[in-house]
Amino acid sequence: MKDFKRETIQLNSEADTRILGLRIAEAAEPGDIIALIGDLGTGKTALTKYIAEGLGVTEEVISPTFTIVKEYRSGRLPLFHFDVYRLGSGEELLDIGAEDYLEDGGVSVIEWADIVADVLPADSLVIRLEYGSGNTRTADIL
Amino acid sequence: MKNGKHLTLGIETSCDETAVSVVADGREILSNIISSQISIHTEFGGVVPEIASRRHLENINDVIEAALREADTTLDEIDLVGVTYGPGLVGALLIGVAAAKAISYAADIPLVGVNHMHGHIAANYLEHHELEPPFMALVVSGGHTNIVNVPDYNRCEKLGGTRDDAAGEAFDKVARVIGLGYPGGPKVDKAAKLGNRNAIDFKRVYLGQGNFDFSFSGLKTQALNYLNTEKQAGREINVNDVAASFQEAIVEVLVDKAVDAALKYKQKRIVMAGGVASNSRLRELIEERAGAHGIEVLRPSPILCTDNGAMIASAAYYAYKAGERSGYDLDAVPALEF
Numbered sequence: 001m002k003d004f005k006r007e008t009i010q011l012n013s014e015a016d017t018r019i020l021g022l023r024i025a026e027a028a029e030p031g032d033i034i035a036l037i038g039d040l041g042t043g044k045t046a047l048t049k050y051i052a053e054g055l056g057v058t059e060e061v062i063s064p065t066f067t068i069v070k071e072y073r074s075g076r077l078p079l080f081h082f083d084v085y086r087l088g089s090g091e092e093l094l095d096i097g098a099e100d101y102l103e104d105g106g107v108s109v110i111e112w113a114d115i116v117a118d119v120l121p122a123d124s125l126v127i128r129l130e131y132g133s134g135n136t137r138t139a140d141i142l
Numbered sequence: 143m144k145n146g147k148h149l150t151l152g153i154e155t156s157c158d159e160t161a162v163s164v165v166a167d168g169r170e171i172l173s174n175i176i177s178s179q180i181s182i183h184t185e186f187g188g189v190v191p192e193i194a195s196r197r198h199l200e201n202i203n204d205v206i207e208a209a210l211r212e213a214d215t216t217l218d219e220i221d222l223v224g225v226t227y228g229p230g231l232v233g234a235l236l237i238g239v240a241a242a243k244a245i246s247y248a249a250d251i252p253l254v255g256v257n258h259m260h261g262h263i264a265a266n267y268l269e270h271h272e273l274e275p276p277f278m279a280l281v282v283s284g285g286h287t288n289i290v291n292v293p294d295y296n297r298c299e300k301l302g303g304t305r306d307d308a309a310g311e312a313f314d315k316v317a318r319v320i321g322l323g324y325p326g327g328p329k330v331d332k333a334a335k336l337g338n339r340n341a342i343d344f345k346r347v348y349l350g351q352g353n354f355d356f357s358f359s360g361l362k363t364q365a366l367n368y369l370n371t372e373k374q375a376g377r378e379i380n381v382n383d384v385a386a387s388f389q390e391a392i393v394e395v396l397v398d399k400a401v402d403a404a405l406k407y408k409q410k411r412i413v414m415a416g417g418v419a420s421n422s423r424l425r426e427l428i429e430e431r432a433g434a435h436g437i438e439v440l441r442p443s444p445i446l447c448t449d450n451g452a453m454i455a456s457a458a459y460y461a462y463k464a465g466e467r468s469g470y471d472l473d474a475v476p477a478l479e480f
Binding site: 040041045046060062063065066067068069070071095096097100131135 | 157195196229230231232233234283284285286303304305306307308310311314315318319359362363366367370476477
């Protein structure tokens with residue numbers, strides 16, 4: 001993705017997560033893939049909600065863990081929200097027909113992207129979310 | 143027709159299971175075949191084996207044949223084909239829809255596309271032969287958490303849903319963090335029986351009076367923070383207490399909102415559906431709190447709570463009776479709403 005270089009961003013509150021989400025949405029172009037890595041509760045779905053907000057998505061963005069992918073078409077660009085928590089490999093992601101989404105001119109956000117890293121394009125925007133002290137998080141743009 | 147009864151073939155391929163059933167008069171299960179029961183089992187450790195659409199493709203014809211054989215019937219006696227067309231995974235849905243259309247066309251049998259979520263509610267008609275709308279429905283599963291007003295067979299009015307994680311998903315994720323493994327729901331249920339549900343004060347998120355939406359993401363984060371704090375302080379974690387307290391926080395909100403909805407819409411019955419309907423504490427508490435208002439609670443047996451073809455057949459039957467028909471242009475709708 002354009003406009004993003006390696007950096008570590010301190011997220012002291014949900015408001016900081018929102019700023020990052022809006023910034024990603026503003027820079028997003030058709031075909032972009034945002035790969036989110038981070039343990040349970042580090043804010044992957046929250047960041048995705050704010051990317052959706054920035055794209056102008058009007059529907060409620062809810063966790064796609066059980067359906068693997070949910071699509072939202074009410075924004076500036078289509079948003080494909082993947083959660084590959086239940087999958088075992090990149091091959092399984094391709095098995096469910098993910099290419100149809102990834103190549104459909106939208107923005108794809110993939111939670112637990114480390115599981116499917118082998119099939120993601122090299123120009124994906126990789127963000128690692130980690131727990132900081134207290135209720136804070138850090139976002140490493142890799 | 144067979145012995146004067148109307149036969150519906152129900153096909154369900156929205157997610158993990160390839161499932162086909164034959165149901166008589168919308169109520170009586172003649173066969174209910176689920177692929178995971180007949181294919182060779184492999185341990186996948188939390189990974190879903192049946193997710194790939196090509197596995198549905200490999201399974202579908204065998205499962206249809208098995209369902210007809212077990213019902214001791216043939217396509218000549220089938221009066222209606224019902225199929226899930228959404229919500230679900232597009233590749234998975236397409237296999238069922240294509241198979242249903244092919245049968246409908248080749249054997250000249252009417253076709254009805256069914257909303258998977260309506261199917262979950264219809265599972266109750268198979269279990270409780272005297273049950274008729276109106277009633278309030280609480281649909282809770284790994285992917286869904288909904289309160290739905292059901293004024294008649296073919297109307298489902300969604301009053302609320304989750305804003306982030308589904309209830310079953312929250313169970314699965316916490317189970318993983320406290321080392322209970324997959325599937326999380328049944329394991330949390332079991333551990334919770336040995337724990338103290340008042341041990342940890344997890345937040346009940348109600349989102350305001352008269353609101354029928356849910357939010358379980360904050361609860362998940364609170365549980366993770368609790369576990370981290372205890373670990374850092376060097377204290378031993380009582381897994382059973384965490385399971386019991388976490389379960390109680392989810393179950394109490396589900397029950398209170400379902401009962402509030404029933405009271406608001408003056409429904410005398412709450413009908414449960416989806417995999418989490420099997421949770422023993424949910425069953426206990428909803429019977430207690432609904433019972434206090436004279437509200438009856440019904441739920442299907444566990445096999446009908448999971449994804450199955452029989453519930454699709456039942457929903458299709460009642461839609462068909464109301465005059466609904468699908469054409470050969472029926473398409474999968476992955477994001478289908480209630």
